[in-house]
Amino acid sequence: TQVHDEASDDRKATIVIEHLIQASDVAHTMQHWHIYKSWNEKFFMECYGAYKAGRSEADPSTTWYKGEIGFFDFYVIPLAKKLDNCGVFGVSSHEYLSYATSNRAEWAREGEKLVQQYLARYEEMNKHLE
Numbered sequence: 001t002q003v004h005d006e007a008s009d010d011r012k013a014t015i016v017i018e019h020l021i022q023a024s025d026v027a028h029t030m031q032h033w034h035i036y037k038s039w040n041e042k043f044f045m046e047c048y049g050a051y052k053a054g055r056s057e058a059d060p061s062t063t064w065y066k067g068e069i070g071f072f073d074f075y076v077i078p079l080a081k082k083l084d085n086c087g088v089f090g091v092s093s094h095e096y097l098s099y100a101t102s103n104r105a106e107w108a109r110e111g112e113k114l115v116q117q118y119l120a121r122y123e124e125m126n127k128h129l130e
Contacts, residue, residue: 019082023096029076029103030096036103037114040068044118052126061119065111072104 023030028039047060060067080097087093107114 016086016088019079019086020088022079023083026076026079029072030080030100032099033103033106036099036107041114041118041121044115045122048118048122049126052122061115064115064118065107068107068111069104072100072107076100077104 028036044060044064047056050056051059077097077100080093080100083089084093084097089096
C-alpha cells in the first residue's frame with residue numbers, strides 16, 4: 001500500500017501543479033480590482049486592435065461584458081475554489097477566492113460602462129491612424 005500511497009500523492013501533486021499553471025494564466029482576476037481592471041483593459045485593447053486591423057472577424061466589444069461574467073462564473077471562481085480547497089497558498093488561497101468573487105461583482109456593476117470607456121480610449125489613442 002506504500003506504492004498506492006505514493007501514486008495517490010503523485011496524482012494529488014499533479015493536480016495541484018495543474019491548478020497552479022491555470023491560475024498563473026488568470027492571476028489578474030484574483031487580485032485587487034485595479035489590477036484586474038488594468039489587465040482586462042490591456043487584453044481588450046489587444047483583441048479590439050486585432051479586430052480593427054482585420055486580424056479578427058469578431059468585434060470583442062459586443063461580447064466582452066457578458067464574456068467576462070461567464071469567465072468568472074465558469075472558470076475563475078471554480079479555479080479559485082479549487083486553490084482554496086487544496087490549500088497550496090495557505091491563507092492567501094481564500095484571499096484569491098475573495099478577490100475573484102469581488103471582482104466578478106464589481107464587473108457586473110461597472111463592466112458595461114468600462115467597455116464603453118475602453119472603446120473611447122482606443123479611438124482616442126488611434127485617431128491618427130484613420
